């Protein structure tokens with residue numbers, strides 16, 4: 001009887017220990033938090049960090065990355081973050097200019113360090129650089145190195161893991177680049193129509209030309225739309241790419257007038273790799 005009682009005491013003790021450990025594991029306060037502006041950046045950070053960090057994405061899905069404002073709830077998440085990785089978007093500049101001084105402990109890291117940015121093609125965006133570097137796998141390699149360099153400084157105890165993850169991710173990006181190249185290699189029609197011109201770096205990498213529907217971040221005026229209809233008919237382009245969170249009226253009119261198909265893409269998807277493959281396949285199939 002005494003022995004059985006003792007066994008229960010011992011078992012009880014062990015389950016108590018286990019419960020405490022479990023509690024520690026589930027307590028998210030023990031895992032450091034870092035913030036990023038858009039979901040593809042979260043995909044990149046998680047590739048390097050594994051599950052050693054939690055990543056907070058500032059831009060909600062289905063939002064337009066160029067028309068977004070900081071809300072108090074976002075500020076709270078930033079306050080809890082060790083690092084904020086920026087990617088050259090307008091709303092980040094507002095944060096850096098106005099609110100940054102309220103977060104003395106928050107380390108700001110430009111994820112686009114060592115990347116030479118392209119100018120926006122249309123002449124109205126004077127002195128503005130094109131931020132959409134995250135859609136080119138080779139530029140993402142530079143960003144991955146930037147993430148790695150930042151994380152090993154902040155969390156040196158994870159250096160070996162981060163190095164292993166970095167090497168693996170760089171290899172994956174090489175293979176993704178080769179896959180996309182071979183899909184697009186023999187494409188005859190190298191011009192494509194897309195609502196929001198976020199594909200300049202992708203186009204440059206794979207020798208394509210994007211023709212935007214949007215003008216200066218807005219729906220085109222009737223006159224501009226008519227010009228575009230003529231151009232698309234002339235070039236016999238049969239697919240119009242549109243993005244979540246952006247207006248579709250002009251794109252739909254264009255598709256109808258030119259007997260083209262609408263194809264929805266998401267340049268802000270966290271399922272980043274598949275999204276690049278999906279647009280490559282769509283370009284190939286058109």
Ligand SMILES: [Zn+2]
Nearest residue numbers: 065066196198
């Ligand atoms: Zn954009």
